[in-house]
């Protein structure tokens with residue numbers, strides 16, 4: 001379950017009435033786009049795709065020998081699986097992410113892996129991302145050298161159904177692939193095979209994850225009073241004059257979730273609107289309680305330029321009682337007999353109050369627990385929130401024209417044919 005707490009934003013219930021028409025119109029505009037050719041709204045339907053889920057299950061069952069799973073991908077092709085696998089790995093399969101281009105960690109990883117027990121999954125929607133292609137060159141060569149003809153069983157590609165270098169390679173070599181639907185962009189792809197395939201190897205409950213996401217879909221389309229995604233979109237919209245939106249998660253298991261959110265929010269919404277105005281707010285990742293001992297000083301006494309979102313679990317699957325230890329009564333006695341989770345909850349609540357008291361704008365999203373169901377719901381909720389904000393802010397939440405120049409300049413520096421002039 002997901003629950004919104006806006007107790008310190010006193011004007012919110014009234015704003016919901018004032019903005020009702022704008023919100024409902026934004027939702028209508030978004031849904032109307034679904035009919036247009038080229039609309040990138042396929043993420044809305046991913047939670048219903050049981051056929052792909054079955055295919056992924058079969059593939060997982062046919063590969064019981066996998067002990068190490070190497071994921072080659074970056075941005076939307078890595079952040080989602082990384083966030084979810086860290087939270088829900090039940091299988092003991094070891095995951096390694098090559099979402100960078102630093103030689104030393106890649107060399108170190110290659111030294112530790114046994115190719116016979118390793119599955120390499122290259123993920124790229126476009127099939128054109130330099131970092132991913134570079135990693136693929138290295139790992140494909142390594143598999144071929146170490147396994148000879150058997151290398152093909154150890155490589156699986158997740159990519160566009162038709163286009164791109166990965167698709168072409170798969171066809172030439174007869175490699176196993178999973179498709180990222182054409183109408184699903186990278187940062188909205190976590191519930192496609194991009195996330196589901198690695199999570200199947202992690203042993204996560206995929207059905208519950210998708211069931212949670214379906215709940216977010218239901219609420220996104222519900223009347224405004226029940227529509228959590230419209231409500232949090234409004235909270236972001238009301239505070240768009242504040243340059244920073246902090247996304248602070250009180251869960252060690254979800255420590256990579258803020259990075260996933262940062263890409264979703266920043267790359268979707270930070271752009272020029274139709275009149276050429278620069279719009280967007282900067283999402284800042286934070287982790288509780290660790291950042292109480294780092295960023296919270298700034299949040300308390302620094303500029304009041306932030307909207308702060310706390311994501312807090314309400315229950316632990318299993319709490320850990322704090323034992324009494326003789327000699328530590330004076331400093332730690334107040335903890336004796338309490339659960340570790342009680343401390344987490346108290347800290348989240350204390351931070352919530354302290355930030356509000358400081359004059360920061362802050363609201364909390366409670367997760368019933370850190371479960372695949374609740375987190376699937378949260379991810380899909382945040383995708384809806386982002387898509388609604390795209391409509392409210394007059395930007396296309398599904399493209400990323402601003403990253404193109406950097407790519408072209410990289411190509412020019414490396415002498416890729418056709419890119420010489422910029423170099």
Ligand SMILES: O=P(O)(O)OC[C@H]1O[C@H](O)[C@H](O)[C@@H](O)[C@@H]1O
Nearest residue numbers: 075076077124125126129186403
């Ligand atoms: O999946 P890929 O096509 O390899 O893209 C990976 C990432 O790189 C691009 O530069 C985009 O800015 C991201 O939105 C995308 O998630």
